[in-house]
Amino acid sequence: xxxxxxxxxxxxxxxxxxxxxxxxxxxxxxxxxxxxxxxxxxxxxxxxxxxxxxxxxxxxxxxxxxxxxxxxxxxxxxxxxxxxxxxxxxxxxxxxxxxxxxxxxxxxxxxxxxxxxxxxxxxxxxxxxxxxxxxxxxxxxxxxxxxxxxxxxxxxxxxxxxxxxxxxxxxxxxxxxxxx
Amino acid sequence: xxxxxxxxxxxxxxxxxxxxxxxxxxxxxxxxxxxxxxxxxxxxxxxxxxxxxxxxxxxxxxxxxxxxxxxxxxxxxxxxxxxxxxxxxxxxxxxxxxxxxxxxxxxxxxxxxxxxxxxxxxxxxxxxxxxxxxxxxxxxxxxxxxxxxxxxxxxxxxxxxxxxxxxxxxxxxxxxxxxxxxxxxxxxxxxxx
Numbered sequence: 473x474x475x476x477x478x479x480x481x482x483x484x485x486x487x488x489x490x491x492x493x494x495x496x497x498x499x500x501x502x503x504x505x506x507x508x509x510x511x512x513x514x515x516x517x518x519x520x521x522x523x524x525x526x527x528x529x530x531x532x533x534x535x536x537x538x539x540x541x542x543x544x545x546x547x548x549x550x551x552x553x554x555x556x557x558x559x560x561x562x563x564x565x566x567x568x569x570x571x572x573x574x575x576x577x578x579x580x581x582x583x584x585x586x587x588x589x590x591x592x593x594x595x596x597x598x599x600x601x602x603x604x605x606x607x608x609x610x611x612x613x614x615x616x617x618x619x620x621x622x623x624x625x626x627x628x629x630x631x632x633x634x635x636x637x638x639x640x641x642x643x644x645x646x647x648x649x650x651x652x
Numbered sequence: 653x654x655x656x657x658x659x660x661x662x663x664x665x666x667x668x669x670x671x672x673x674x675x676x677x678x679x680x681x682x683x684x685x686x687x688x689x690x691x692x693x694x695x696x697x698x699x700x701x702x703x704x705x706x707x708x709x710x711x712x713x714x715x716x717x718x719x720x721x722x723x724x725x726x727x728x729x730x731x732x733x734x735x736x737x738x739x740x741x742x743x744x745x746x747x748x749x750x751x752x753x754x755x756x757x758x759x760x761x762x763x764x765x766x767x768x769x770x771x772x773x774x775x776x777x778x779x780x781x782x783x784x785x786x787x788x789x790x791x792x793x794x795x796x797x798x799x800x801x802x803x804x805x806x807x808x809x810x811x812x813x814x815x816x817x818x819x820x821x822x823x824x825x826x827x828x829x830x831x832x833x834x835x836x837x838x839x840x841x842x843x844x845x
Binding site for chain 2: 484485487488489492494519520522523524526527528529530531532533534535536539540542543546547550
């Protein structure tokens with residue numbers, strides 16, 4: 473016949489505590505008093521105690537003799553397993569991955585920032601403002617170049633096709649400072 | 653416990669001998685727990701190795717908020733539950749006493765020590781041990797773990813609460829329910845008392 477605790481709703485944890493010797497002295501005495509008048513709790517306590525005794529008869533089991541050797545081989549495999557490049561920093565492999573990650577993430581982030589700034593610097597558009605002298609010089613230069621170009625076109629137009637001597641003349645004149 | 657803390661600190665400083673010392677200290681306890689959880693020597697061995705590999709790879713994270721024992725048993729329990737979920741092979745949890753001894757399985761692994769029961773119990777030790785193992789295998793993993801940690805590993809309720817990550821009251825309930833279920837499975841052997 474199944475023995476249940478229907479009549480003692482709070483007895484579940486008390487019985488366990490009583491069997492395992494985990495009740496406070498007052499609770500222990502109170503439960504013994506209760507069992508004296510409760511055949512259900514008395515029966516359950518006896519059966520569960522016997523069950524516990526049975527479970528404790530199970531023999532202990534031992535791992536195989538070569539446990540350590542096989543473990544060492546498996547750990548060597550773990551060590552050899554490639555890790556992401558950004559985790560391969562100069563920390564002892566024994567204390568990877570947590571600490572490596574803690575170091576690697578800020579390092580990689582900083583490297584990215586530096587690389588971005590460098591790229592931005594190299595590929596920047598010049599924004600230096602020209603001074604008054606530079607502006608005047610640039611203006612004069614533009615005028616001279618424009619005149620030279622016009623003269624070149626005029627000279628080229630009067631020559632036959634395929635004659636490129638005008639270009640040479642202009643260039644040599646510019647180099648010597650003369651005019652033509 | 654103090655010695656464990658020292659071993660962990662040395663492990664975190666990459667002292668391999670400290671790791672070996674931890675393995676030597678805990679391998680049998682962890683193996684025994686996993687053997688009772690899985691009912692299978694091969695799985696128990698594989699999972700015990702996995703526990704120490706996890707410890708090796710995560711030792712840097714260990715902050716001594718729990719004891720080393722609690723941490724290792726927690727890893728072991730999680731691995732066992734994962735293994736159950738993956739294989740869903742509950743028949744492997746039961747060792748039939750009629751089954752022939754497999755190559756590599758030692759006869760002694762199915763043996764049990766002398767019982768503390770009354771001498772008039774007319775059942776062989778092997779049969780009784782097989783029945784107890786079968787009864788344990790029928791339990792849900794959570795109940796099985798609680799009763800094994802208490803009755804086989806000798807942990808306190810507090811330690812079990814730490815390993816399982818559950819309140820103390822839940823530990824007591826699980827142990828109670830596990831024993832009730834075991835009692836129902838083993839009733840023929842109880843009534844011979």
